[in-house]
Amino acid sequence: MSRLRFIIPLAAFALLVVVLAIGIRQSPDKDLIPSPLIGKPAPAFSLPSLTDPGQRVSSTQLQGHWYLFNVWGTWCVSCREEHDMLLKIKQAGVIPLVGLDWKDDRGDALSFLKQAGDPYATIAVDQDGSEAIMWGVYGAPETFLVNPQGIVVYKYIGPITQQAWEQQILPRLPMGQTPSAGASS
Amino acid sequence: MTARLCTFVIAALVAALLLAPSAVYAIAPEQMPTPQLEARYLALINGFRCMQCQDESLADSPVDLAADMRRQVRDMLLQGKTDQQIRDFMVSRYGYFILFKPPFVLKTAWLWLTPGVVLLVGVLIALRVIRQRAALAAADMEDNDLTDA
Numbered sequence: 023m024s025r026l027r028f029i030i031p032l033a034a035f036a037l038l039v040v041v042l043a044i045g046i047r048q049s050p051d052k053d054l055i056p057s058p059l060i061g062k063p064a065p066a067f068s069l070p071s072l073t074d075p076g077q078r079v080s081s082t083q084l085q086g087h088w089y090l091f092n093v094w095g096t097w098c099v100s101c102r103e104e105h106d107m108l109l110k111i112k113q114a115g116v117i118p119l120v121g122l123d124w125k126d127d128r129g130d131a132l133s134f135l136k137q138a139g140d141p142y143a144t145i146a147v148d149q150d151g152s153e154a155i156m157w158g159v160y161g162a163p164e165t166f167l168v169n170p171q172g173i174v175v176y177k178y179i180g181p182i183t184q185q186a187w188e189q190q191i192l193p194r195l196p197m198g199q200t201p202s203a204g205a206s207s
Numbered sequence: 208m209t210a211r212l213c214t215f216v217i218a219a220l221v222a223a224l225l226l227a228p229s230a231v232y233a234i235a236p237e238q239m240p241t242p243q244l245e246a247r248y249l250a251l252i253n254g255f256r257c258m259q260c261q262d263e264s265l266a267d268s269p270v271d272l273a274a275d276m277r278r279q280v281r282d283m284l285l286q287g288k289t290d291q292q293i294r295d296f297m298v299s300r301y302g303y304f305i306l307f308k309p310p311f312v313l314k315t316a317w318l319w320l321t322p323g324v325v326l327l328v329g330v331l332i333a334l335r336v337i338r339q340r341a342a343l344a345a346a347d348m349e350d351n352d353l354t355d356a
Contacts (some may be wrong), residue, residue: 055258075325125271151275157301160258160272 057158057166057177060196064091064168065156069146072123072131076154079120081172088195089118091166093154095126096134099160104181108141111187117167117195118143123152124162167191244284251280251293264307299323 030207061064092108094101108119121142124132128147135142148154157166167176176194203207216313229264239270249266255267255276265280271322294306296319311319 040300055302055304058299061300125275150278151272152279155264155276155279158302160301 027168050172055179057174059158059166059174060177063172064166064174065153067146067153067156069148069153071112072121072128072147073146075128075147082122084168085172086170087169088117089143089168091122091157091168092119092189093122093157093159093162093164095124095162096130097126098124100181101163101192102138104163105138105141107182107184107187108137110184111182112141115190121145122148122153122157124148124159167194168177169198172192208235239284247290248281248284251284252277254307255280255297256307258301258305263328335350 064081066081067135068078068082074110079141092112093103111117111119119142121144125148131145146153154170157164161179163181163183165178166174167178169175176190178190182191219323239248252266253264255265257263257265257270257273257276259272260268263273265276280293280297283296288296297305303312303315309315309318
């Protein structure tokens with residue numbers, strides 16, 4: 023009985039350590055916040071085009087096609103890191119990239135794309151950041167995979183890696199996907 | 208004369224109260240047209256988490272995204288949306304994680320119930336210890352009585 027007195031608090035303490043260790047491991051890592059938009063319709067939008075401010079980029083134009091909705095900005099260092107991968111995705115020709123230029127300077131964005139290459143089929147401009155809130159964006163880059171019915175199928179947070187492309191995005195696409203149909207401007 | 212002085216003092220106090228900020232914020236909150244809207248606005252932005260600096264509220268956070276989200280809350284209030292509609296909107300975009308006080312749903316039940324369960328276990332242990340001590344003390348008393356006698 024007297025020995026039990028020491029063992030019980032010790033066991034309780036050990037349990038607490040385990041619980042806290044799990045808590046720390048799984049603490050709200052920015053990468054782990056799941057998007058409530060998955061399985062739901064992507065937000066409807068109609069925004070000015072970056073390349074041609076007279077034109078608008080709208081969600082209705084994109085209906086009927088798979089697309090990757092990529093939130094970026096020239097001020098975002100990780101987006102520059104991601105850029106080569108985006109160019110590779112464009113080259114693969116499997117799915118069009120729709121850009122959302124988030125709170126960016128138009129001149130900066132255009133000169134960056136001219137110099138580094140433009141992976142996007144079309145780019146919408148979110149001047150004041152309100153469209154990003156519609157998509158639940160809290161950092162750039164963030165990429166949403168949207169299906170032809172306009173449903174968000176998957177969200178990738180952070181720069182897309184080759185691994186993410188091969189293991190997370192490609193397997194979610196139907197086989198025999200026609201190269202970047204329709205969505206190019 | 209004293210009556211006039213009194214009214215003056217009261218007026219000055221009222222003016223001071225009206226002009227004084229009701230609370231100190233790291234970020235100057237944007238002005239709302241009426242005190243009612245202002246109060247709702249402050250309550251709402253204090254209840255939302257800043258998604259970039261996750262331990263701060265939207266009210267406290269200096270980051271750009273928090274400013275954009277405060278503007279979203281303000282715009283929705285000015286459009287006449289209810290607090291619940293605004294909260295639902297934020298949850299539909301960012302998930303329950305954005306609420307500092309998550310609702311009681313199946314997914315969050317353990318979060319709400321664990322403290323109660325732990326407290327209950329603690330109370331049970333405490334009760335047992337107290338009873339044991341009381342029994343020991345009583346036995347002790349009896350011993351003392353015997354030796355004294």
